[in-house]
Amino acid sequence: MSTYPVLLTPGDGIGPEVMAEATKVLARVERRFHHEFHFEEETIGGAAIDTYGMALRPETVAKAKASRAVLFGAVGGPKWDDPRASVRPEDAILGMRKQLGLFANLRPVRIHPLMIGDSSLKPEVLEGTDMVVIRELTGGLYFGQPKKRWQSAAGRQAVDTLRYSEKEVARVCHVAFQLARQRRKKVTSVDKANVLRTGQMWREIATEVGRLYPDVELEHILVDACAMYLLRRPASFDVIVTENMFGDILTDEAAMLAGSMGMMPSASLGRRRKDGTGIGLYEPIHGSAPDIAGQRKANPLAMILSTAMMLRLSLGLEAEAAAVEAAVDSVIRDGYRTPDIAATGSHVVDTAKMGTLVAERV
Ligand code: IPM
Ligand code: MG
Numbered sequence: 218m219s220t221y222p223v224l225l226t227p228g229d230g231i232g233p234e235v236m237a238e239a240t241k242v243l244a245r246v247e248r249r250f251h252h253e254f255h256f257e258e259e260t261i262g263g264a265a266i267d268t269y270g271m272a273l274r275p276e277t278v279a280k281a282k283a284s285r286a287v288l289f290g291a292v293g294g295p296k297w298d299d300p301r302a303s304v305r306p307e308d309a310i311l312g313m314r315k316q317l318g319l320f321a322n323l324r325p326v327r328i329h330p331l332m333i334g335d336s337s338l339k340p341e342v343l344e345g346t347d348m349v350v351i352r353e354l355t356g357g358l359y360f361g362q363p364k365k366r367w368q369s370a371a372g373r374q375a376v377d378t379l380r381y382s383e384k385e386v387a388r389v390c391h392v393a394f395q396l397a398r399q400r401r402k403k404v405t406s407v408d409k410a411n412v413l414r415t416g417q418m419w420r421e422i423a424t425e426v427g428r429l430y431p432d433v434e435l436e437h438i439l440v441d442a443c444a445m446y447l448l449r450r451p452a453s454f455d456v457i458v459t460e461n462m463f464g465d466i467l468t469d470e471a472a473m474l475a476g477s478m479g480m481m482p483s484a485s486l487g488r489r490r491k492d493g494t495g496i497g498l499y500e501p502i503h504g505s506a507p508d509i510a511g512q513r514k515a516n517p518l519a520m521i522l523s524t525a526m527m528l529r530l531s532l533g534l535e536a537e538a539a540a541v542e543a544a545v546d547s548v549i550r551d552g553y554r555t556p557d558i559a560a561t562g563s564h565v566v567d568t569a570k571m572g573t574l575v576a577e578r579v
Pocket of ligand 2: 465466469
């Protein structure tokens, strides 16, 4: 029997509710496949600000580093929303990404054939959509220095810095090309090379890295055009790779292709071992959804699908990951839906029931 240490950070809002369903599914994986997950749990985000005065404690980062993976719920809420606050719940996720060196964020967008009618786009546009957006996660506008606000004679001023090094761009491009090789062999690199110096360098480096993967097709598109093509020809994308902030924006848009953010998992990865595994952080992209927290309405499928990504990418448990994904598919096929994805004729269930249904089918 193998033992896997996993850190759970449920966080705020619906984070704890969806986390409970992920651990329910993992308990089933343990029994069926004879593994043992060794869970530790840490308070982060707004909850940690209330208890410890900071969103992410050094102890939590140390525990994350000692684990094989972090399952991350969500952080934030109106209580901690003051834009002038010196500590913010978001520090937890940004700090984890940076301190664990998780530079590549994988956000797969697949549309379940039975849910194609739930999107605001026409089924004929969506048909065949199956892409992974790789967002650079530890550089760019989010972390570049200087980053500050100050008062001047002319009034308030503020600056954020968009800065990249060659190494940062190259390593995330390698992740994109390697992933494309296992898929449809196409990479779309997204930049703003018509205006930004960083964009020009990004395009140059993506091209150089692309030469090392002659079997993979590379296209470059500008970020504004990409926003448009995501709505016009989403099925033409295989792997998209882009700067941190562009990726933040484009992945919310891409999530809506699938009808609901409640279905979108993500994996944040750093350097890999030879066998392809390595520490990762896995989180649903929907955030803390304070408007529905505590109402048993939250869709746990994004968290559960993130857990499947963890099994595959950090623990090297491919069969187990596939079993969880198949269980989710089967529950969808049988018409079970949480309120966010409910359609006519579906069986509407609450968060806990959805988790139980998936767990039973693993
Ligand atoms: C995301 C979120 C985060 C981000 C927030 C919560 C800081 O929007 O993961 O996309 O901007 O990266
Ligand atoms: Mg975002």
